[in-house]
Amino acid sequence: MKKNKLAAWLLVGAMSLSLLSGCGSNSGTSAPAAASDSASEEASSEGTQAVPGEAAFQKFPEVVEVHIGQAVSPTDTLPEGLSVEKNQYTDYLLENFNIKVVVDWTAATGNDYTQKVALCIASNTLPDAMTVSREYMLKAARSGQLYDITDLFQTVQSEQVKEVMDSTENQAIAEASVDGRQYAIPATEVETGGIQVINVRQDWLDEYGLEAPKTLDDVENIAKVFAEKKPAGADTVPIAGPDKNTNCYTTFQETATTTGGFDAVFSANDAYPGIFLKDENGNVTYGTDSDATRATLERLADWYQKGYIDQEMGTRDSTIELINSGKVGMFFGAWWVSGYGIGDAYRNDPTANWQAYPIYTDSDEYYVKAGSATSGYCVINKNASEDVAKAVIIMANVLLRDESMFDVSEQPLGFWPVRTLMAPADECEYTYHELINVLDGKTSPEEYQGISSAYKLLANDVSIVKDVVPGYESGRQLAIGDFNMENFGDFQRMYSLLIGDRPYATTPVDKKVRSCIFSQTQTMEGKWANLLSMEKEMVMKVITGKSDISAYDDFIKNWKAEGGDTILQEVAELQ
Numbered sequence: 001m002k003k004n005k006l007a008a009w010l011l012v013g014a015m016s017l018s019l020l021s022g023c024g025s026n027s028g029t030s031a032p033a034a035a036s037d038s039a040s041e042e043a044s045s046e047g048t049q050a051v052p053g054e055a056a057f058q059k060f061p062e063v064v065e066v067h068i069g070q071a072v073s074p075t076d077t078l079p080e081g082l083s084v085e086k087n088q089y090t091d092y093l094l095e096n097f098n099i100k101v102v103v104d105w106t107a108a109t110g111n112d113y114t115q116k117v118a119l120c121i122a123s124n125t126l127p128d129a130m131t132v133s134r135e136y137m138l139k140a141a142r143s144g145q146l147y148d149i150t151d152l153f154q155t156v157q158s159e160q161v162k163e164v165m166d167s168t169e170n171q172a173i174a175e176a177s178v179d180g181r182q183y184a185i186p187a188t189e190v191e192t193g194g195i196q197v198i199n200v201r202q203d204w205l206d207e208y209g210l211e212a213p214k215t216l217d218d219v220e221n222i223a224k225v226f227a228e229k230k231p232a233g234a235d236t237v238p239i240a241g242p243d244k245n246t247n248c249y250t251t252f253q254e255t256a257t258t259t260g261g262f263d264a265v266f267s268a269n270d271a272y273p274g275i276f277l278k279d280e281n282g283n284v285t286y287g288t289d290s291d292a293t294r295a296t297l298e299r300l301a302d303w304y305q306k307g308y309i310d311q312e313m314g315t316r317d318s319t320i321e322l323i324n325s326g327k328v329g330m331f332f333g334a335w336w337v338s339g340y341g342i343g344d345a346y347r348n349d350p351t352a353n354w355q356a357y358p359i360y361t362d363s364d365e366y367y368v369k370a371g372s373a374t375s376g377y378c379v380i381n382k383n384a385s386e387d388v389a390k391a392v393i394i395m396a397n398v399l400l401r402d403e404s405m406f407d408v409s410e411q412p413l414g415f416w417p418v419r420t421l422m423a424p425a426d427e428c429e430y431t432y433h434e435l436i437n438v439l440d441g442k443t444s445p446e447e448y449q450g451i452s453s454a455y456k457l458l459a460n461d462v463s464i465v466k467d468v469v470p471g472y473e474s475g476r477q478l479a480i481g482d483f484n485m486e487n488f489g490d491f492q493r494m495y496s497l498l499i500g501d502r503p504y505a506t507t508p509v510d511k512k513v514r515s516c517i518f519s520q521t522q523t524m525e526g527k528w529a530n531l532l533s534m535e536k537e538m539v540m541k542v543i544t545g546k547s548d549i550s551a552y553d554d555f556i557k558n559w560k561a562e563g564g565d566t567i568l569q570e571v572a573e574l575q
Contacts, residue, residue, distance in 0.1 A: 056158035060098040067102045069130040071113040076412040099391045101417045126381040129392045137377040141183040147380035150182040158397035160454040167424035171373035184377035191425040194371025196264035197503045202355040223308035226329040240331035241313025252515035255371025259333040260319040267367045268359045269296045275515035284572040338500030339492040353480040358503040365510040372518045378420045432505040439472045468494040521570035527563035
């Protein structure tokens with residue numbers, strides 16, 4: 001266990017408990033009341049300088065109104081008497097921080113909200129705050145409409161938020177910045193969410209005396225046995241592929257790994273299609289344009305021709321449903337798919353022992369393709385007052401610290417104003433190790449209670465793990481039979497963490513590759529959609545045998561001629 005982190009949490013937790021003493025709560029769901037300005041005033045009187053985090057939970061002496069635009073799901077509802085503007089969370093902000101949320105407009109999640117955001121930027125009528133994609137954050141920043149929060153964020157962010165930002169190795173702040181200045185509060189992603197593992201029916205491996213896969217040659221040999229033995233009958237699918245709604249690999253704009261995609265196959269060949277890279281000389285390249293990508297496409301085409309890959313890939317309605325049917329032997333996906341994604345697989349067959357593994361290169365190295373550190377951005381109008389800008393940052397601090405205190409059954413999360421999701425990049429890996437520590441008896445669940453930390457789900461996770469994994473034996477690889485499925489939601493989470501995230505949590509990474517850009521350049525705005533469509537079509541045709549590998553060579557030539565070379569130059573200029 002990382003004792004230094006736990007000690008820090010205990011210190012912060014003790015401080016939180018001291019704040020709680022003497023504070024009443026009418027609802028029973030409120031978090032500790034925010035610290036007043038008295039500490040700051042005392043420090044000032046002693047001649048000390050303000051430190052980051054000191055103002056993180058300040059209560060304004062007067063009410064500060066924050067006008068927002070809000071996306072709301074048409075399917076979400078609030079109890080009678082509550083509204084987008086007045087509910088348990090907005091009341092909490094007003095009571096504890098003197099922050100009054102005023103909703104200028106709402107729009108349905110999806111296209112309606114995107115169109116409203118685009119209109120606000122085009123007409124220079126941004127509310128005080130709203131959440132946007134990176135594309136629109138960049139448009140608003142480059143047109144001079146956003147508040148430069150570079151210095152303010154460092155002063156007002158909480159220690160929890162800083163912990164989250166630091167966990168991304170400054171990537172989150174970089175992605176929220178333009179020309180070295182920060183213009184947004186970034187929502188962050190757990191790093192493992194963009195990294196693939198291979199999931200395998202371990203019970204099938206055991207039946208035929210096969211070892212777990214380590215290299216692509218191992219995957220191929222296992223697929224050959226599954227294709228010949230057909231453990232699920234005539235409809236056995238050795239390796240699932242992407243369905244009609246997903247892609248064969250992630251891109252610099254679509255960084256969340258897809259179930260059934262082949263990113264892990266490409267990475268094991270040191271190939272990284274769909275993203276922009278810097279070579280050893282610092283030159284920008286496009287990962288699809290490489291000998292390694294070409295060779296990987298040929299290998300996948302060979303697997304498909306031999307019947308190892310789902311023959312309906314790219315046209316099947318749902319890869320998840322195929323896996324849940326019990327017909328699949330292997331598939332690639334993110335950590336969460338092992339439990340959350342394929343829950344019905346265990347309902348249909350409680351003996352289905354899905355296990356997750358990393359895939360190594362032929363030289364016994366572990367390469368991974370990582371996604372963006374961020375998933376969205378909370379932006380602030382340039383014309384907002386400093387108090388309003390502070391209030392928006394405080395709202396982000398409060399959300400991270402106190403979100404778990406509220407009753408989401410009463411108020412769906414979509415109603416929370418400018419909700420900026422934050423999680424440490426290593427949240428899943430850290431949680432994995434702490435769960436194992438509890439199971440091994442090295443720590444107890446009680447040690448984690450009352451701790452204020454960015455790892456906000458940890459206390460609950462460690463409190464349930466022994467009930468969910470009653471069959472644990474130290475040193476032995478966990479299997480489906482070790483888990484209690486009575487509380488199925490808890491089972492799915494524990495299985496995802498302890499099985500799905502085990503490969504990334506326990507395997508040293510020899511090379512981590514991330515795109516050097518996650519936003520569009522000027523030429524991309526007019527041409528990228530077509531270039532990407534061309535690429536997806538080519539990849540699918542080559543793998544499924546509708547075209548031979550010459551289609552790849554033709555695509556590279558066309559890609560360069562139809563804007564690719566210009567795009568490479570533009571990306572290089574942004575480095």
